[in-house]
Amino acid sequence: xxxxxxxxxxxxxxxxxxxxxxxxxxxxxxxxxxxxxxxxxxxxxxxxxxxxxxxxxxxxxxxxxxxxxxxxxxxxxxxxxxxxxxxxxxxxxxxxxxxxxxxxxxxxxxxxxxxxxxxxxxxxxxxxxxxxxxxxxxxxxxxxxxxxxxxxxxxxxxxxxxxxxxxxxxxxxxxxxxxxxxxxxxxxxxxxxxxxxxxxxxxxxxxxxxxxxxxxxxxxxxxxxxxxxxxxxxxxxxxxxxxxxxxxxxxxxxxxxxxxxxxxxxxxxxxxxxxxxxxxxxxxxxxxxxxxxxxxxxxxxxxxxxxxxxxxxxxxxxxxxxxxxxxxxxxxxxxxxxxxxxxxxxxxxxxxxxxxxxxxxxxxxxxxxxxxxxxxxxxxxxxxxxxxxxxxxxxxxxxx
Amino acid sequence: xxxxxxxxxxxxxxxxxxxxxxxxxxxxxxxxxxxxxxxxxxxxxxxxxxxxxxxxxxxxxxxxxxxxxxxxxxxxxxxxxxxxxxxxxxxxxxxxxxxxxxxxxxxxxxxxxxxxxxxxxxxxxxxxxxxxxxxxxxxxxxxxxxxxxxxxxxxxxxxxxxxxxxxxxxxxxxxxxxxxxxxxxxxxxxxxxxxxxxxxxxxxxxxxxxxxxxxxxxxxxxxxxxxxxxxxxxxxxxxxxxxxxxxxxxxxxxxxxxxxxxxxxxxxxxxxxxxxxxxxxxxxxxxxxxxxxxxxxxxxxxxxxxxxxxxxxxxxxxxxxxxxxxxxxxxxxxxxxxxxxxxxxxxxxxxxxxxxxxxxxxxxxxxxxxxxxxxxxxxxxxxxxxxxxxxxxxxxxxxx
Numbered sequence: 001x002x003x004x005x006x007x008x009x010x011x012x013x014x015x016x017x018x019x020x021x022x023x024x025x026x027x028x029x030x031x032x033x034x035x036x037x038x039x040x041x042x043x044x045x046x047x048x049x050x051x052x053x054x055x056x057x058x059x060x061x062x063x064x065x066x067x068x069x070x071x072x073x074x075x076x077x078x079x080x081x082x083x084x085x086x087x088x089x090x091x092x093x094x095x096x097x098x099x100x101x102x103x104x105x106x107x108x109x110x111x112x113x114x115x116x117x118x119x120x121x122x123x124x125x126x127x128x129x130x131x132x133x134x135x136x137x138x139x140x141x142x143x144x145x146x147x148x149x150x151x152x153x154x155x156x157x158x159x160x161x162x163x164x165x166x167x168x169x170x171x172x173x174x175x176x177x178x179x180x181x182x183x184x185x186x187x188x189x190x191x192x193x194x195x196x197x198x199x200x201x202x203x204x205x206x207x208x209x210x211x212x213x214x215x216x217x218x219x220x221x222x223x224x225x226x227x228x229x230x231x232x233x234x235x236x237x238x239x240x241x242x243x244x245x246x247x248x249x250x251x252x253x254x255x256x257x258x259x260x261x262x263x264x265x266x267x268x269x270x271x272x273x274x275x276x277x278x279x280x281x282x283x284x285x286x287x288x289x290x291x292x293x294x295x296x297x298x299x300x301x302x303x304x305x306x307x308x309x310x311x312x313x314x315x316x317x318x319x320x321x322x323x324x325x326x327x328x329x330x331x332x333x334x335x336x337x338x339x340x341x342x343x344x345x346x347x348x349x350x351x352x353x354x355x356x357x358x359x360x361x362x363x364x365x366x367x368x369x370x371x372x373x374x375x376x377x378x379x380x381x382x383x384x385x386x387x388x389x390x391x392x393x394x395x396x397x398x399x400x
Numbered sequence: 401x402x403x404x405x406x407x408x409x410x411x412x413x414x415x416x417x418x419x420x421x422x423x424x425x426x427x428x429x430x431x432x433x434x435x436x437x438x439x440x441x442x443x444x445x446x447x448x449x450x451x452x453x454x455x456x457x458x459x460x461x462x463x464x465x466x467x468x469x470x471x472x473x474x475x476x477x478x479x480x481x482x483x484x485x486x487x488x489x490x491x492x493x494x495x496x497x498x499x500x501x502x503x504x505x506x507x508x509x510x511x512x513x514x515x516x517x518x519x520x521x522x523x524x525x526x527x528x529x530x531x532x533x534x535x536x537x538x539x540x541x542x543x544x545x546x547x548x549x550x551x552x553x554x555x556x557x558x559x560x561x562x563x564x565x566x567x568x569x570x571x572x573x574x575x576x577x578x579x580x581x582x583x584x585x586x587x588x589x590x591x592x593x594x595x596x597x598x599x600x601x602x603x604x605x606x607x608x609x610x611x612x613x614x615x616x617x618x619x620x621x622x623x624x625x626x627x628x629x630x631x632x633x634x635x636x637x638x639x640x641x642x643x644x645x646x647x648x649x650x651x652x653x654x655x656x657x658x659x660x661x662x663x664x665x666x667x668x669x670x671x672x673x674x675x676x677x678x679x680x681x682x683x684x685x686x687x688x689x690x691x692x693x694x695x696x697x698x699x700x701x702x703x704x705x706x707x708x709x710x711x712x713x714x715x716x717x718x719x720x721x722x723x724x725x726x727x728x729x730x731x732x733x734x735x736x737x738x739x740x741x742x743x744x745x746x747x748x749x750x751x752x753x754x755x756x757x758x759x760x761x762x763x764x765x766x767x768x769x770x771x772x773x774x775x776x777x778x779x780x781x782x783x784x785x786x787x788x789x790x791x792x793x794x795x796x797x798x799x800x
Contacts, residue, residue, distance in 0.1 A: 052723030052731045052747075084716055084731065086748050118716025119749050228720050316518025319484055320628050323452030331452045331484065347452075348486050349519050 009143055010161040012172040012197035014038040014239025018137035019149035022130035024123075025079030025116070030149035032130050034099075035074040035193060036138055040109055041237035042200055043071040044209040046217075048230035054081050055088030056112035057229060059096065063108040069202045071235055072109035074193060075099050076150050078178075080122040081189065082114040083228045091124040098128050102135055115152055115178060115189040115229055147176035150191055154178055154270055160262035162255045169242040171198035171252065175259045177232075179220075179267035190217060192232035192263055198252055199238030208253045209234045216260035219295075219382050220268060232260075264383055269364075271385030277365045278308055278386060282322075283379035284335075284372035290327045291380035294370060297325035298382070304368075305387035311361035313354065315343040322370055329372055337369040346373070409543055410561040412572040412597035414438040414639025418537035419549035422530035424523075425479030425516070430549035432530050434499075435474040435593060436538055440509055441637035442602055443471040444609040446617075448630035454481050455488030456512035457629060459496065463508040469602045471635055472509035474593060475499050476550050478578075480522040481589065482514040483628045491524040498528050502535055515552055515578065515589040515629055547576035550591055554578055554670055560662035562655045569642040571598035571652065575659045577632075579620075579667035590617060592632035592663055598652055599638030608653045609634045616660035619695075619782050620668060632660075664783055669764075671785030677765045678708055678786060682722075683779035684735075684772035690727045692780035694770060697725035704768075705787035711761035713754065715743040722770055729772055737769040746773070 015037050022032040045064060047057050064071075075095060082088050096110040103110075114122070147157045161174035175194035200208070209232070217232055234256070244252045269277035280298050282291040298304055301321035307314040315336045322334065336344035339360040341352050366386070415437050422432040445464055447457050464471075475495060482488050496510040503510075514522070547557045561574035575594035600608070609632070617632055634656070644652045669677040682695040698704055701721035707714040715736045723731065736744035739760040741752050766786070 050720060050723040051728060052719055081716070084719055084744075084748055117714070118720060119714075119744070120716075121749075228716075228723065314517070314519075316481070316484055316520075316628075320450060320452055320518060323450040323628060328451060344484075344519070348484055349521075 009159050009174050010163050010172050011140065011143055012174055012195045012237070012239065014197055014237045015195050016138040016140050017142035017146045018134050018139065019142065019145040020130050020134045020137065022077070022126045024077050024126055030145065031077055031079045032127060032134060033076045033146040033149040034134050034138065035146060035195070036103065037072065037235060037237040038239060039237065040070040040072045040105070041235040042202055042205055043069045043111070043233060043235050044202070044205040045231060045233045046209060046213050048227055050228050052084065052228050054083035054114060054229045055085070055092040056082055056114045057231060059089070059092045060111045060113065060231065063096070063111060066108040067106065069205075070109055071111055071233075072105040073099055073103055074111045074113060074233065076113040076146070076191065077122075077127065078115050078150055078152055080114060080116040080120060081118045081229050082122040084119045085121045087121055087124075091122050094124045095127045098131055102131055111233060113191055113229075113231055113233075115150065115191055118228060143174065143176070150176065150178045152178060152189070156270055158263055158266040158270065160259045160266070162259055164252060164255045166242055166244055166248050169240060171196060171240045171242050171244065173256050173259050175263050177263040177267060179270070189227040189229040190232070190267065191229070192217065192260070194232070194234045194256065194259060196234070196236045196256065197238065197240035198236055199240070199243040200236040204249060205234060205236055208249075208256060211253060212257040212260045215257055215381070216264040219380070220264045220384075268383035268385050273388045274385030275364070275388055276308060276386040278305070278368060278384045279365065280368045280370070280382045280384065281379070282370050284375055285327065285329065285378040286374070286376040287378040288380055289378070290376070291378040293325045293327050294322045295380045295382040297321045298368065298370060299384035302387050305384065308361065308366050309386035309388045311358045313338050313343050313352070313357050313361060318368060318370060319344060319347070329374070333373040335371045335373060339363070339367055409559050409574050410563050410572050411540065411543055412574055412595045412637070412639065414597055414637045415595050416538040416540050417542035417546045418534050418539065419542065419545040420530050420534045420537065422477070422526045424477055424526055430545065431477055431479045432527060432534060433476045433546040433549040434534050434538065435546060435595070436503065437472065437635060437637040438639060439637065440470040440472045440505070441635040442600055442605055443469045443511070443633060443635050444602070444605040445631060445633045446609060446613050448627055450628050452484065452628045454483030454514060454629045455485070455492040456482055456514045457631060459489070459492045460511045460513065460631065463496070463511060466508040467506070469605075470509055471511050471633075472505040473499055473503055474511045474513060474633065476513040476546070476591065477522075477527065478515050478550055478552055480514060480516040480520060481518045481629050482522040484519045485521045487521055487524075491522050494524045495527045498531055502531055511633060513591055513629075513631055513633075515550065515591055518628060543574065543576070550576065550578045552578060552589070556670055558663055558666040558670065560659045560666070562659055564652060564655045566642055566644055566648050566651075569640060571596060571640045571642050571644065573656050573659050575663050577663040577667060579670070589627040589629040590632070590667065591629070592617065592660070594632070594634045594656065594659060596634070596636045596656065597638065597640035598636055599640070599643035600636040604649060605634060605636055608649075608656060611653060612657040612660045615657055615781075616664040619780070620664045620784075668783035668785050673788045674785030675764070675788055676708060676786040678705070678768060678784045679765065680768045680770070680782045680784065681779070682770050684775050685727065685729070685778040686774070686776040687778040688780055689778070690776070691778040693725045693727050694722045695780045695782040697721045698768065698770060699782040699784040702787050705784065708761065708766050709786035709788045711758045713738050713743050713752070713757050713761060718768060718770060719744060719747070729774070733773040735771045735773060739763070739767055
């Protein structure tokens with residue numbers, strides 16, 4: 001599959017993109033971006049579960065409701081979350097209205113989205129002044145410029161795409177995302193925009209997004225611990241002229257899930273200060289939910305993450321993190337593998353070649369498997385990253 | 401109140417202490433320690449809630465049960481957690497047995513306790529060989545040597561003490577603790593040993609310890625997220641000859657709580673890489689539990705902790721952390737104060753002098769108050785520390 005920054009993105013038909021510097025962030029770097037399907041697209045979205053929700057999140061929900069999930073434009077800004085401010089609701093609405101007028105569409109067909117600092121008033125004039133220039137720049141091949149404009153503390157662009165040959169023709173899927181602070185992702189605003197040129201109806205699209213989100217963004221420790229602005233939006237404009245039928249929809253769902261998994265992986269790999277992507281697989285537990293809680297607990301453990309940063313096969317920390325996940329299990333049933341090497345069997349140390357394993361842990365991707373010998377059907381996968389620097393100076397050298 | 405390392409500890413009557421290097425940790429630094437009341441003390445203990453429990457934790461529970469909570473000796477080692485090992489149970493039992501024989505007491509009167517790496521076999525011979533020398537060293541004034549021996553990645557000794565004049569005489573309380581990795585305390589083994597020379601019966605002592613733990617160790621984010629070895633032990637040997645009656649017991653409970661709060665604060669202040677102690681107070685929420693969940697969520701937020709490290713009054717992160725605590729509230733009701741300065745009122749920014757506040761945030765202790773205007777009676781307090789270094793390079797400079 002494609003993705004990871006510099007690769008060429010396969011572009012779905014019938015979308016235009018634009019990005020511009022509107023002066024929202026201090027650094028002169030594009031901070032306002034636009035995604036416009038040639039005709040209103042069918043949309044599905046998932047939003048943050050935080051009690052404190054930014055104005056654009058609340059307005060986006062309202063607009064999707066009013067428009068029967070039709071989207072004619074997505075207006076994103078970086079540098080200001082437009083959250084916990086006096087004027088937030090007015091600013092979000094005013095910018096959507098102005099854009100709708102300029103694009104000759106309805107206000108509720110515009111989805112606003114913001115990321116950046118919380119609690120600082122966002123000056124709507126900056127956006128209103130920039131809109132004409134932004135609209136003038138709209139172009140089918142400006143996908144990457146939008147993918148760049150939405151980044152905040154990210155160190156690299158995060159995009160992924162796929163194409164899929166169906167009976168009646170080819171459909172394409174392309175996604176972009178932003179996300180930082182993934183050491184604990186609880187506050188990192190994650191935005192994700194995924195476009196396809198397949199034709200899908202509203203119900204299908206919602207179901208598909210839910211399922212794909214579960215395996216991608218919600219396996220990134222984002223669920224529950226959400227920011228005020230999180231949002232993943234999936235658009236299907238039908239520009240390919242292909243409407244997947246029956247089983248084809250499942251294949252398309254799989255492909256969109258791949259794209260979103262790649263985006264989630266890229267977020268984990270670009271965690272602040274991260275040098276390694278960590279993929280945790282839990283299996284053999286009673287239920288998927290049990291496996292999920294265990295994988296998540298391991299993914300959230302700073303001591304596991306510092307051990308991996310230091311290439312230290314300290315599986316005791318993994319076992320202990322599983323132990324406080326809230327899931328009941330018998331420690332004597334537990335098996336742990338690091339990079340495919342058994343390090344723990346029946347809850348105690350397995351025999352392994354430590355220098356060799358340490359070398360394997362130096363790789364950019366580390367795989368942790370934690371399995372129960374109880375042979376349940378529950379399994380789950382989680383993405384996270386290692387935890388480096390000051391914290392590791394103490395923890396990474398603790399064992400040796 | 402006393403505490404914080406170098407101060408002289410007020411020693412309860414009737415306890416002897418000893419520490420020795422037994423060769424368990426690689427660095428030549430005392431790693432085996434002993435606390436011995438002159439006659440068996442009444443004891444109460446709280447233990448880790450982790451599913452994975454170290455052998456000494458399981459044996460300590462058993463011994464307290466069998467002895468009707470009488471303790472004649474506490475044997476602690478650092479450098480090896482004696483957890484998730486093949487021989488763990490045997491090692492814990494063998495060392496308790498040997499010590500009981502040497503002290504002419506019963507095996508179930510000995511409490512074992514370990515801290516250090518998980519999953520590495522602990523060689524009982526190291527301990528057995530060191531016991532005679534250790535016992536020979538027992539002395540009433542060797543309290544600090546034990547407080548030092550139990551430390552692992554801690555940078556300083558953590559002790560606190562108080563004396564209390566009651567109607568029938570003076571009683572004394574002294575405690576020592578260890579704890580590290582407090583950036584998230586979920587894996588840091590915390591051991592706490594608190595001794596008093598007051599006379600207390602078993603039921604009183606248990607009740608007292610539960611209440612004091614709630615306000616100290618369990619307000620350090622330790623509850624739920626526990627290590628395999630956590631244990632806090634309270635001993636009352638009655639050597640003062642004073643048995644507090646009626647209301648006096650409540651005063652003693654308060655004093656023991658102070659000592660334990662001081663120990664918890666010292667753990668937070670010595671969090672790995674920490675430069676600041678952060679004390680979070682939540683009030684005005686519906687229930688104590690609501691307040692607690694909010695305070696804990698703020699205490700656990702790496703983005704709040706990096707902001708404090710950078711003396712950045714980024715209250716939006718505090719609001720957002722409260723928002724994902726799971727507690728329902730209206731953001732428009734929220735007030736936030738930093739170092740006593742109002743920074744958020746009715747969910748939006750208050751007017752404050754940012755340079756002046758930044759200076760106040762440079763202090764070694766930072767106080768965060770998050771209150772609801774709903775004027776509920778629920779309140780809670782939590783201790784944590786700032787998050788420094790690599791992680792702050794990105795997050796601390798994010799806003800400015």
